[in-house]
Amino acid sequence: xxxxxxxxxxxxxxxxxxxxxxxxxxxxxxxxxxxxxxxxxxxxxxxxxxxxxxxxxxxxxxxxxxxxxxxxxxxxxxxxxxxxxxxxxxxxxxxxxxxxxxxxxxxxxxxxxxxxxxxxxxxxxxxxxxxxxxxxxxxxxxxxxxxxxxxxxxxxxxxxxxxxxxxxxxxxxxxxxxxxxxxxxxxxxxxxxxxxxxxxxxxxxxxxxxxxxxxxxxxxxxxxxxxxxxxxxxxxxxxxxxxxxxxxxxxxxxxxxxxxxxxxxxxxxxxxxxxxxxxxxxxxxxxxxxxxxxxxxxxxxxxxxxxxxxxxxxxxxxxxxxxxxxxxxxxxxxxxxxxxxxxxxxxxxxxxxxxxxxxxxxxxxxxxxxxxxxxxxxxxxxxxxxxxxxxxxx
Amino acid sequence: xxxxxxxxxxxxxxxxxxxxxxxxxxxxxxxxxxxxxxxxxxxxxxxxxxxxxxxxxxxxxxxxxxxxxxxxxxxxxxxxxxxxxxxxxxxxxxxxxxxxxxxxxxxxxxxxxxxxxxxxxxxxxxxxxxxxxxxxxxxxxxxxxxxxxxxxxxxxxxxxxxxxxxxxxxxxxxxxxxxxxxxxxxxxxxxxxxxxxxxxxxxxxxxxxxxxxxxxxxxxxxxxxxxxxxxxxxxxxxxxxxxxxxxxxxxxxxxxxxxxxxxxxxxxxxxxxxxxxxxxxxxxxxxxxxxxxxxxxxxxxxxxxxxxxxxxxxxxxxxxxxxxxxxxxxxxxxxxxxxxxxxxxxxxxxxxxxxxxxxxxxxxxxxxx
Numbered sequence: 001x002x003x004x005x006x007x008x009x010x011x012x013x014x015x016x017x018x019x020x021x022x023x024x025x026x027x028x029x030x031x032x033x034x035x036x037x038x039x040x041x042x043x044x045x046x047x048x049x050x051x052x053x054x055x056x057x058x059x060x061x062x063x064x065x066x067x068x069x070x071x072x073x074x075x076x077x078x079x080x081x082x083x084x085x086x087x088x089x090x091x092x093x094x095x096x097x098x099x100x101x102x103x104x105x106x107x108x109x110x111x112x113x114x115x116x117x118x119x120x121x122x123x124x125x126x127x128x129x130x131x132x133x134x135x136x137x138x139x140x141x142x143x144x145x146x147x148x149x150x151x152x153x154x155x156x157x158x159x160x161x162x163x164x165x166x167x168x169x170x171x172x173x174x175x176x177x178x179x180x181x182x183x184x185x186x187x188x189x190x191x192x193x194x195x196x197x198x199x200x201x202x203x204x205x206x207x208x209x210x211x212x213x214x215x216x217x218x219x220x221x222x223x224x225x226x227x228x229x230x231x232x233x234x235x236x237x238x239x240x241x242x243x244x245x246x247x248x249x250x251x252x253x254x255x256x257x258x259x260x261x262x263x264x265x266x267x268x269x270x271x272x273x274x275x276x277x278x279x280x281x282x283x284x285x286x287x288x289x290x291x292x293x294x295x296x297x298x299x300x301x302x303x304x305x306x307x308x309x310x311x312x313x314x315x316x317x318x319x320x321x322x323x324x325x326x327x328x329x330x331x332x333x334x335x336x337x338x339x340x341x342x343x344x345x346x347x348x349x350x351x352x353x354x355x356x357x358x359x360x361x362x363x364x365x366x367x368x369x370x371x372x373x374x375x376x377x378x379x380x381x382x383x384x385x386x387x388x389x390x391x392x393x394x
Numbered sequence: 395x396x397x398x399x400x401x402x403x404x405x406x407x408x409x410x411x412x413x414x415x416x417x418x419x420x421x422x423x424x425x426x427x428x429x430x431x432x433x434x435x436x437x438x439x440x441x442x443x444x445x446x447x448x449x450x451x452x453x454x455x456x457x458x459x460x461x462x463x464x465x466x467x468x469x470x471x472x473x474x475x476x477x478x479x480x481x482x483x484x485x486x487x488x489x490x491x492x493x494x495x496x497x498x499x500x501x502x503x504x505x506x507x508x509x510x511x512x513x514x515x516x517x518x519x520x521x522x523x524x525x526x527x528x529x530x531x532x533x534x535x536x537x538x539x540x541x542x543x544x545x546x547x548x549x550x551x552x553x554x555x556x557x558x559x560x561x562x563x564x565x566x567x568x569x570x571x572x573x574x575x576x577x578x579x580x581x582x583x584x585x586x587x588x589x590x591x592x593x594x595x596x597x598x599x600x601x602x603x604x605x606x607x608x609x610x611x612x613x614x615x616x617x618x619x620x621x622x623x624x625x626x627x628x629x630x631x632x633x634x635x636x637x638x639x640x641x642x643x644x645x646x647x648x649x650x651x652x653x654x655x656x657x658x659x660x661x662x663x664x665x666x667x668x669x670x671x672x673x674x675x676x677x678x679x680x681x682x683x684x685x686x687x688x689x690x691x692x693x694x695x696x697x698x699x700x701x702x703x704x705x706x707x708x709x710x711x712x713x714x715x716x717x718x719x720x721x722x723x724x725x726x727x728x729x730x731x732x733x734x735x736x737x738x739x740x741x742x743x744x745x746x747x748x749x750x751x752x753x754x755x756x757x758x759x760x761x762x763x
Contacts, residue, residue, distance in 0.1 A: 263763035283756045295704040298677040385662035
């Protein structure tokens with residue numbers, strides 16, 4: 001048993017930290033320093049800087065443009081980026097459709113799409129959820145019908161398509177056979193967002209930002225060459241994607257940074273003539289959350305050590321999303337509590353509250369989504385109950 | 395980073411698991427509750443013969459020179475059937491002697507311990523001392539015969555049957571540790587909630603000068619308490635895993651409303667919450683056992699406090715929900731789940747409860763903004 005990082009890994013961490021400090025443009029660094037919200041353009045600027053460095057897709061194989069880092073270095077890179085408050089990049093190309101194409105796409109598809117995902121030349125969004133297909137995703141209805149002329153014709157609606165308004169492409173789960181068991185009639189398609197008949201309408205999240213869209217499809221023509229994997233094989237592929245590397249899902253770097261921010265706010269907030277960070281109750285609350293995070297960090301290390309031996313994600317990784325999403329929410333809730341009346345702040349621009357507090361109320365609100373997206377925590381529990389505890393469903 | 399057990403460690407685990415399953419099932423612990431000693435000296439001696447008692451002690455002192463992780467492997471298995479022999483108690487006292495004793499002292503006191511001939515225990519807890527080492531009142535004063543120790547120790551685990559006590563005492567402004575023969579103190583045996591025995595101890599005794607461990611007593615004591623907390627984590631994880639397994643089995647077999655109760659989502663999700671805490675408990679046990687040997691105080695304390703706070707919070711949740719999901723049978727003495735419930739609640743108090751460790755966590759340099 002050994003829980004230390006190797007000298008090589010420690011050196012890599014130092015290299016990453018040093019590089020981030022130098023490579024991040026000063027305006028982004030200033031925003032990162034106060035945990036500001038980055039715009040889409042700012043995220044894409046950072047995407048391109050990471051691309052130039054060769055670190056944009058650490059988990060991709062070398063043959064398709066990955067940097068060839070081992071699982072521990074990938075973890076370190078990701079953690080350092082989170083700790084630095086760097087802009088979070090759109091995951092849809094890099095973490096979702098990219099890996100799926102690498103696993104299931106044909107040569108033409110990988111050659112066509114992967115380089116542009118890496119370079120940030122094409123932005124992707126995810127078309128899974130529909131108004132009546134949320135947790136019960138397999139009941140999705142968006143129809144794709146063969147026009148007998150080499151195309152699918154799409155009709156229907158997706159929703160909660162995050163940042164579809166900025167996307168060039170969308171990957172979709174569509175209904176290609178309505179007459180079989182619902183999971184068996186789903187296919188995986190790639191569609192150009194500029195196609196005739198596609199319309200993405202942004203709407204506000206509770207965080208006050210237009211992160212979501214409703215995306216409508218009316219007689220949208222998609223060439224058959226954009227089908228990934230076999231016809232009606234979409235569900236299996238979508239599930240396979242969930243089995244991919246889980247070592248980053250706990251977001252311990254993000255939560256570490258969030259707790260550090262709570263302490264900074266508490267140190268700068270006075271109550272009865274002394275900093276709130278000296279209040280024993282506040283200290284205990286912060287400590288309990290930090291202890292929870294340290295527990296998760298250790299859990300994450302176990303998942304990491306297992307992955308670096310080449311093992312598939314086991315029980316140790318099954319709880320990372322559940323616990324990680326809860327801790328991130330709790331750290332923002334604690335920041336709100338420490339801010340007191342300043343937590344009433346809502347997009348008033350500079351000067352109303354200290355810069356480090358400005359984005360907290362928005363972030364607190366949109367972070368409620370972390371226990372909902374990617375399979376809600378209740379769905380995660382159903383999965384653990386069935387597959388790890390073997391509890392009966394009937 | 396590597397959390398796999400070595401081949402030797404896997405063998406230890408197999409051997410202990412087999413022994414516990416065959417020789418020390420929970421039915422035996424149940425009987426031991428009514429035994430005057432509360433455990434078997436023969437079994438304890440056997441543990442010495444098998445090499446377990448010296449597993450995490452230096453070779454020069456008759457041990458095997460292993461790490462705390464090796465001891466944790468044994469303790470985890472003991473948690474699964476609630477083995478009542480004072481393995482952890484003796485380990486903590488022996489490690490205190492390692493932390494504070496000279497090589498000669500270690501050899502003198504630990505040899506018989508490793509062989510299973512003598513049972514050691516730490517006599518530290520007092521009224522007015524709420525975890526940690528502050529508030530200690532037992533006093534040690536040098537006199538012609540050595541040191542006179544005066545004070546009262548409470549809840550000395552296995553103290554009713556131990557042969558030697560490692561006694562903490564205030565000496566001037568500092569703290570020193572003394573090895574005292576149990577025959578020289580007044581002991582009153584008491585029962586503990588978890589079916590074991592302890593002693594209330596009156597000290598008014600003069601011990602020879604060589605019974606004073608020569609190293610920094612406060613530091614050694616603090617390390618020994620960390621060892622104790624780490625031991626609780628290892629045993630605690632064994633308890634959590636067993637309570638979870640028992641509960642999941644019960645959900646799969648018990649029928650109400652014409653169906654297995656494990657089909658109810660409310661109960662499934664509760665079982666998953668128990669699973670989450672148990673998984674984290676495993677991580678905490680690993681963290682504590684690796685870091686128990688860490689010489690950097692701040693790093694060790696941060697890890698031990700993290701582990702003890704997280705594991706006991708999760709551990710209480712697991713055994714409480716295990717009882718709840720067993721329904722009425724869960725609160726009968728006849729059912730084993732209550733035995734796990736009690737032991738887990740005892741472990742949460744020993745070597746610092748959750749609020750103590752949370753507070754200690756805030757006092758470390760790493761907590762600063």
